[in-house]
Amino acid sequence: MTATILDGRELASRLRVQLAEEATRFASAHHRSARLALALVGADPTAALYAAQVERVGARIGLDVAVRSFPEDTGELALRTEIAALGARADMDGVALLLPLPAHIRQRVVMEVLPASKDVDGLGPQNAGRLMLGFPSFVPSTADAALELLRMAGVSPHGKDTVVIGRSNVGGKPAALLFLRENATVSFCHSRTPDLSALTRQADILFTSAGRPGTITADMIKPGAVVLDAGMTHVNGVVVGDVDFASAREVAGYLTPAPGGLGPLTPLMLIRHTLIGPS
Ligand SMILES: NC(=O)c1ccc[n+]([C@@H]2O[C@H](COP(=O)([O-])OP(=O)(O)OC[C@H]3O[C@@H](n4cnc5c(N)ncnc54)[C@H](OP(=O)(O)O)[C@@H]3O)[C@@H](O)[C@H]2O)c1
Numbered sequence: 001m002t003a004t005i006l007d008g009r010e011l012a013s014r015l016r017v018q019l020a021e022e023a024t025r026f027a028s029a030h031h032r033s034a035r036l037a038l039a040l041v042g043a044d045p046t047a048a049l050y051a052a053q054v055e056r057v058g059a060r061i062g063l064d065v066a067v068r069s070f071p072e073d074t075g076e077l078a079l080r081t082e083i084a085a086l087g088a089r090a091d092m093d094g095v096a097l098l099l100p101l102p103a104h105i106r107q108r109v110v111m112e113v114l115p116a117s118k119d120v121d122g123l124g125p126q127n128a129g130r131l132m133l134g135f136p137s138f139v140p141s142t143a144d145a146a147l148e149l150l151r152m153a154g155v156s157p158h159g160k161d162t163v164v165i166g167r168s169n170v171g172g173k174p175a176a177l178l179f180l181r182e183n184a185t186v187s188f189c190h191s192r193t194p195d196l197s198a199l200t201r202q203a204d205i206l207f208t209s210a211g212r213p214g215t216i217t218a219d220m221i222k223p224g225a226v227v228l229d230a231g232m233t234h235v236n237g238v239v240v241g242d243v244d245f246a247s248a249r250e251v252a253g254y255l256t257p258a259p260g261g262l263g264p265l266t267p268l269m270l271i272r273h274t275l276i277g278p279s
Contacts, residue, residue, distance in 0.1 A: 001223060003248070003255035004153075008145075011152045012264035016061060019268060022275045023062035033064045036094040036120065036274045037086045041079060041105065042072035046232065047098040054096075054267040063271055076105045084113040094120030094274035099170060120273040122174065127278070131177050136278045143174035144273075145265035146207055146228045147182065153254060155205075155226055157184035163203035165189045165196070165216075165242070171209030171230055179205070196220070208242040218247035226254040230262050 026034045036058060038051045051067045058065035068086070070079060086095045095118045101107055107123065116126035122138035130137035150157060162184035166172030176186045184205065189196055191210075197220040200206055208216055209230035221227060231242030241258025249255050256262055273279075 001251060001253065003227070003250075003252040005249070006149050006153055006228075006254055006256045006261055008149060008256065008261045008264040011149060012268055014152070015148075015265065015268050015272075016057070019061045019271055019275060022272070026275050027062065032091065033062055034093045034275050035064045035066070035091060036096065036271070037092055038065065038067045039070065039079070039083060039086070039095065039097045040067055041070045041074055041098070042102045044098075044100055046234070047100065050267070051098055054270060057267045058271055061271055063274065072102050074102075074105070076109055079105060080110045080113050083110050087114040087118045092118065094118055094270070096121040096270060097123060099123075120270060121170075122273075123169065128169065128174075130278075131174060134181060138273050138278045139178060140170045140174045141266045141269035141273070142171055142209070142230050142262060143178050144269040144279075145262045146175055146230065147178050148265055148269065149228065149256065149262060150205075150226070155254060157182040157205055160184045160204035160226075161202050162186045162205040162207070163189060163199050164207045164209075165200075166209035166211075166230075168209065172207075175207050175209065175230075179207070210242050212242055213240040214244060215242040216248065217244045218251045221248055221251045223251055224253035225251075227252045227256065228262065229256050229258040231258055232263065 040051050055065045111124040114124055119127050120138050122140045127137045157179050162179045164172045164176040167190045179186050200220040201222055205226045207228045211231050211233055213233050229241035229243040233240050239259045
């Protein structure tokens with residue numbers, strides 16, 4: 001079997017057209033473009049690249065994206081004050097705090113001052129709680145991108161055995177809750193899961209967000225399964241996913257490349273949340 005490759009770049013170009021129409025509707029309803037602020041603290045290269053990507057894609061769509069850069073030694077209270085001020089602006093439609101934060105800043109302390117209605121990446125306690133309760137909410141963009149990719153490929157998670165690798169608040173946890181909302185039967189795996197392959201081999205849908213290249217090899221995949229790779233690790237200057245792509249494509253039914261799978265859709269989810277609101 002050779003997997004159908006789920007090409008995020010191709011899907012992203014279709015979605016960009018739809019979102020540009022939404023941006024035009026927003027602008028005529030509000031007499032201004034939609035505005036999104038990204039708070040970037042320190043010099044993490046992945047976060048900086050992501051900020052630049054959102055800014056670039058936002059400009060193409062017609063969204064006003066402002067990257068606010070803060071030095072690595074910014075105090076927790078100072079950042080909290082800045083986030084509260086951004087969230088309080090009537091002309092600001094969304095605020096996203098880019099991760100990772102420097103070790104001395106607690107994400108919880110900063111995020112709790114951002115109004116839920118502006119927390120477009122769903123990292124705050126209110127949106128996370130609403131997602132857990134099955135209420136409409138903003139959800140972290142990578143998890144949303146995985147479900148969007150499946151929708152666009154015409155694959156329904158309904159009734160599927162779904163294995164999620166990783167339990168971070170931005171990756172595995174929200175993805176698992178979204179799969180559950182779509183009536184999948186979901187298992188969480190993490191670094192303490194003793195026999196990972198015994199579980200992954202049962203999966204009709206396998207979502208991995210471990211950030212460890214080589215976590216998934218062909219022998220761990222059920223023939224015909226849908227494999228979604230959110231991993232993005234820099235190895236010798238090249239971005240690599242969690243899945244051994246070359247061997248996995250001989251077994252899987254559908255497979256995302258990494259990069260070029262979920263990555264191109266992620267900024268579009270953030271932009272969609274800003275334009276349209278929670279789902
Ligand atoms: N595509 C995108 O747009 C996008 C967006 C955000 C992040 N990412 C990427 O996604 C990856 C994960 O990011 P993150 O922030 O979620 O990372 P994280 O906070 O480090 O979480 C990694 C998770 O994977 C689990 N894990 C690690 N090694 C494992 C193994 N060998 N077997 C099973 N589980 C394992 C960890 O388990 P424990 O909980 O037990 O430690 C943890 O739950 C990174 O490569 C990141 O760059 C991609």
